[in-house]
Amino acid sequence: MGEGTIGMSMSRRQLLRMIGMTAGGAAMYQAMSSLGFAAGSGYAGPPRLSGAPKGSSVLILGAGIAGMVAAYELRKAGYKVKVLEYNARAGGRNWSLRGGDRYTELGGATQECRFDPGLYINPGPWRLPYHHQGILGYCKLLGVQLESFVQVNYNAWLHSSQAFGGKPQRFRAIRADYHGHVAELLAKATQASKLDAHVTREDQEKLLASLREWGALDKNYAYVKGDSSSSRRGYDKDPGGGLAARPVLSEPLRLSDLLGSGLWGALALGDLYEFQTTLFQPVGGMGVIGQAFARELGALIRYNAKVVDIHQDEHGVRATFEDTTAPGSRQSVRADWCVCTIPLSILGQIPMNVGAPMAAAIAAVPYAPAVKLGLQFKRRFWEQDEQIYGGISYTDLPISTIGYPSTGYHGSGKGVLLGGYVWGVDAMEFTAMTPQQRVARAVEYGSRIHPQYPAEFDNGVAVAWHRSPFSMGCFGMWTEATRAQHYDNLCRFDGRIVLAGEHASYLPAWQEGAVTSALDAIGRLHQRAVAGGTPA
Amino acid sequence: MNAVNTWRRVLIGASVLALLVAAGSAPVLAQQLGSFCVPALKSADGAQIYAHICQGCHMPGGKGAVGAGHYPALAGDRALSSASFVALTVLNGRRNMPRFARRADAGEFYFALPVLSDAQVAAVTNYVRTHFGNHYRGKITAAEVKALPR
Numbered sequence: 228m229g230e231g232t233i234g235m236s237m238s239r240r241q242l243l244r245m246i247g248m249t250a251g252g253a254a255m256y257q258a259m260s261s262l263g264f265a266a267g268s269g270y271a272g273p274p275r276l277s278g279a280p281k282g283s284s285v286l287i288l289g290a291g292i293a294g295m296v297a298a299y300e301l302r303k304a305g306y307k308v309k310v311l312e313y314n315a316r317a318g319g320r321n322w323s324l325r326g327g328d329r330y331t332e333l334g335g336a337t338q339e340c341r342f343d344p345g346l347y348i349n350p351g352p353w354r355l356p357y358h359h360q361g362i363l364g365y366c367k368l369l370g371v372q373l374e375s376f377v378q379v380n381y382n383a384w385l386h387s388s389q390a391f392g393g394k395p396q397r398f399r400a401i402r403a404d405y406h407g408h409v410a411e412l413l414a415k416a417t418q419a420s421k422l423d424a425h426v427t428r429e430d431q432e433k434l435l436a437s438l439r440e441w442g443a444l445d446k447n448y449a450y451v452k453g454d455s456s457s458s459r460r461g462y463d464k465d466p467g468g469g470l471a472a473r474p475v476l477s478e479p480l481r482l483s484d485l486l487g488s489g490l491w492g493a494l495a496l497g498d499l500y501e502f503q504t505t506l507f508q509p510v511g512g513m514g515v516i517g518q519a520f521a522r523e524l525g526a527l528i529r530y531n532a533k534v535v536d537i538h539q540d541e542h543g544v545r546a547t548f549e550d551t552t553a554p555g556s557r558q559s560v561r562a563d564w565c566v567c568t569i570p571l572s573i574l575g576q577i578p579m580n581v582g583a584p585m586a587a588a589i590a591a592v593p594y595a596p597a598v599k600l601g602l603q604f605k606r607r608f609w610e611q612d613e614q615i616y617g618g619i620s621y622t623d624l625p626i627s628t629i630g631y632p633s634t635g636y637h638g639s640g641k642g643v644l645l646g647g648y649v650w651g652v653d654a655m656e657f658t659a660m661t662p663q664q665r666v667a668r669a670v671e672y673g674s675r676i677h678p679q680y681p682a683e684f685d686n687g688v689a690v691a692w693h694r695s696p697f698s699m700g701c702f703g704m705w706t707e708a709t710r711a712q713h714y715d716n717l718c719r720f721d722g723r724i725v726l727a728g729e730h731a732s733y734l735p736a737w738q739e740g741a742v743t744s745a746l747d748a749i750g751r752l753h754q755r756a757v758a759g760g761t762p763a
Numbered sequence: 764m765n766a767v768n769t770w771r772r773v774l775i776g777a778s779v780l781a782l783l784v785a786a787g788s789a790p791v792l793a794q795q796l797g798s799f800c801v802p803a804l805k806s807a808d809g810a811q812i813y814a815h816i817c818q819g820c821h822m823p824g825g826k827g828a829v830g831a832g833h834y835p836a837l838a839g840d841r842a843l844s845s846a847s848f849v850a851l852t853v854l855n856g857r858r859n860m861p862r863f864a865r866r867a868d869a870g871e872f873y874f875a876l877p878v879l880s881d882a883q884v885a886a887v888t889n890y891v892r893t894h895f896g897n898h899y900r901g902k903i904t905a906a907e908v909k910a911l912p913r
Contacts, residue, residue, distance in 0.1 A: 313831040333820075333828035533831055572859040573832035593861045595874075596819075651874030652804070658819030693820055696830025699859060706868040 268739045270361035273368070274746055276753045279305035283756050286311070286546055286560055288537070289568035290528045291319025293727040293741035295520035296365065297566045297749050298527055304753060309560055310524065311532040311548055313697050317524075318517020319568075320351035320698055321738060324601060324688055325512065332694035338662050341603070341686045345635070346643040347512040348601025350690035352738050353630070353645070354378065355507040358500070361742035362516070366509065369519035376506040377633045379497035380618020386676050387623045390488030395620070395676050400480070401490045403443060403459035407450030408482040410442020418448070452478050493621040501737070508633060516738075529560075534569065537579035539722045564752055568728040568745070570594070571717075572699040581721040588713035592730060594693070594700020596654035600626070600669040602646035602687040607638055608679040624672040625653035641685060646673055658691035665689035703730035718744070725752055804877055809890030816877055817887065820860070825895035832859075838895035846903040847911060849888045853879065854913050864913045881908040 285301050287294045290312035302308045316322075324330065326342040342348075354376045355362060366373060381402070384395035416422055417431050417438075426434060435448060443459045444450055457476040464475035485491065496502055509515040521528060535557075536547040544565035550556045567574065572594045579586075609615040609631050617633035630645030647669040649657045657665050666687035674680035692701035705714070718731050727748040732740030807815070814823075820834040821827060827836030835842075843849055856862035863879045879887070882905035892899040 333830050333834065334822045334826075335828075569831070575858045576832040590858050593856060593859050595872075596861075596876075651872070652816075652877040654874075655816045655819050655877060659815055659817075691819065694828075696828075699820075699830065699832050699834070704861075704872070706871050708868060 268359055268361060268734065269743050270359075270364065270739070270746070273364060274300055274750060276300060276304035276749065278757065279753070280756055280759075283307070283564075284309070284543075284562035285564045285566060285752065286544055286562035287566045287568065288534055288546060289313075289319065289570075289728070290317040290517075290521070290524075290530075291568055291728065291741060292321050292362070292517070292520075292738050293568040293729070293731075293745040294319075294566070295517070295524060295528075296361075296742050296745040297568070297727060298524050299365075299520065300746070301566075301749055301752075302524075302527065306756075307562070308527055309562065310528040311534055311546060311560065312528055312530050313533050313551070315530050316517070317521035317528055317530075318514055320701075321513055321517040322351050323347040323349050323512030323514030324690070330688070330690070331696070332662070332691065333696050333699070334694060336662050336694075338688050340601075340688050342601070342643055343603065343641045345511075346603060346632075346641065347514075348599065348643055348645060348688060349508075349513040350599045350601075350692075352513055352736070353508065354502075355509075355738070356501050356503070357505045357507070359737065359739035359742075361746065362738045363507070365520070365742065366507075366516060369516070369523060371516050371519050372510040373507040374510050374634055375617075376508040377617030377631075378502045378504070378506050378619065380615060380631070382613070383615050383618045383631070384620035384622075384629075384676055385490040385493050386620065387488050387490055388675065389623065390490065391484070393675060395622075396480075396488075396490060397461065398493075398620075400460040400477070401485070401488075402494050403456065403461075404450075404480045404482075404485055405491050405494060407442045407444065407456055407459070407479060408485065410438040410444055411448060411450040414438045414442075414444060414448035450479060452476055489623070496621070510634070534577055537565065537567065537577060537724070539565070539580060539724055541722075544723050563723065564756065565724045566745070566748055566752065567724055567726050568741075570698045570700065570728065571703055571730050573697075574726075579724070581724060584713075584716035585719070585721040585724075585726075588717035589726075591709050591713045592703045592705060592717075594698070595702050595704040595736070596651060596658060596693055597701035598647065598649040598654045598657040598665065598689060598691045600646040600649075600666060600687060600689045601643055602666070602669060602673070603641055603643045603685040604679075604683040605641055605685050606683060607635075607642035608683055609642075609644070609677065610636065612679065613677075620676060622672075622676060624675065625649055625657070626669050626672045627653075629673060629676060644673075646670070646687060654691070655693075657689070658693050662689045662691075665691065702736035705735060718747075720751060720755065805880070807883065809883075809886035809888075810894075812879065812883060812887045813890055813894075817891070825891060825897075837891050838897065840897075843892050843897055844899055846888055846892060846899070846901055847907070849892060850884050850903055850908050851911055853884050853887060854908070854911060881905040884908045 284307040287298050287308060287310040290310050294310055295317060298308050298310050324340045325347045326340055326344060328340040329337060331337040381399035383398050385398055385401050386395040414435055417435055438444060439448060442450055443455045445453050445455055450456060456479050460477055460479060462474045463477045466472060466474035531551045532548040533551050534546050534548045538545050543561055543563045545559050545561040547557055547559045571589050571592050575589045615631050616636050617631050620629040626647030626649060628645065628648035632642060666689050670680055670684050693699060717726055725748045727745040729735055729737060729740040731744040734740030821837050825837030827834045837843060854864040861876060863877060865878050885903050885905045885908045889902045
């Protein structure tokens, strides 16, 4: 779930920046490699587990990405595997809502998705970075087709309700003007000998040349209206052909207006490791991955199974569950080992006899509030009127994000936008509303960026993650302090139980965290099982 | 009292909404459109805090909800007989319930979490103990909340 990693990985990024500044690039690369950064997510290819002790069994709780990766690999290694899943579908937070789908949230409000055929919204994860080789590897293995996900769109909007009269600005123009003004300032400082203490004379010439290039400065190192600046920020009238071919240059924004707008705050988002090109999405919606896993695992997954008790002894683990289609019923499954992927928000409420360290870890992680909105419009006006093909607009309004579909370009029918990705305190407020109120509010806010909204709006769905019956929150909200105190205890085996999921990873909210934590957990499970022989 | 401060602390996230507020612009438009939390949280009373924040999980009427797990119903909950238990829970959080007291680690998140003053913690505590069919006696004061450990 995307932006989820920005804050979480910041401390590592800050550390790397510090190392880079004090010790230089080579030390930084070494540090990066040892932190597992330069090398990717820690995914080292599909595991080659084999030789499960004869007759040994594993019970997996939760058929999300972590649970299904574990089930797939453990079955392959020769274990007898059973998966219990609360929902009537597989995937967990890997999920796409399509026309005809019904979703009942906690509190009982039911939404029927009325999108046109082929259109969808991903309430959970929606993008796959190229370096998330674990989840991408399973896409390949399961035949899940991928297409490009557009993160940065130079023609999308940056919007502040407090700047430029509330008029959205093109990302392209804000970026060009920010770089241009900063380059001009640096060039001035260089020419005024203000950098002599830091940069040699010889390097100053190179620096000036690079600033002209980077900032689109003119021959006098000024960022002004001209061919150079318009070639970055765009034209008032684009160059064309024939008699009316001549372009009309555009006027850069003033530096003080630009700084005051705060819009520069969104420029570096696409530079974040997780958001760098190339990103992918599965053709047909993120939920296709979960569906592909479910097909692969077939009858291994028992649906509509609500786990109410987990009990281990020295020989194995027994989970008691209720068949939610027969309320009050009780059944149980027993196995030698248990891989539990139930979100901590729910697991903390299920009786389970683990030691104090794991129990304390489970209780220590509240889940982040987030709300996503899918809005269907009668036509793809963002493409037709505004030439926005995929990508994201950002705003200071509570909706924060408008995501344009990276597929189906030039479609003549209806289209679905991510009409909001609401976070924190705003998400709490959206969660407290009815689904209809959330959708209405998102349309109201979005119309400030796209005036076409009121006339073109068709229907919408709103998923407030704290109202999700199967996760009760968006993702595990770790802090540096809780990680230091609890993370290892959460991941360590407790007897015959091991936990997995994005909550047991340093990639919060990312499916890659679920994949890599599951592979790590089953690797350790296999070692134990082999070392211990066939449990009684 | 701390909602805006909290937003200012969210500088680490490269999220434009945080930075816009950090740049000193109160989201007046959001207020015009009826958005509640950021501009209005600092003056919200117990009923408003419940309606705009708490009921996201505890539901309208304090009914709670049951899915794979549950959110406790506040209506008829005997745990509410202790005002300090309720206030402590609001201040420090409990399992999946977040902390609503000011938090030193707020800067680690790229989004703003709500912060309630001692007076507001008292107000929402008193509200839930006297609504939804609850009639627990003994109001807690801001001074008493202030004395609670956090």
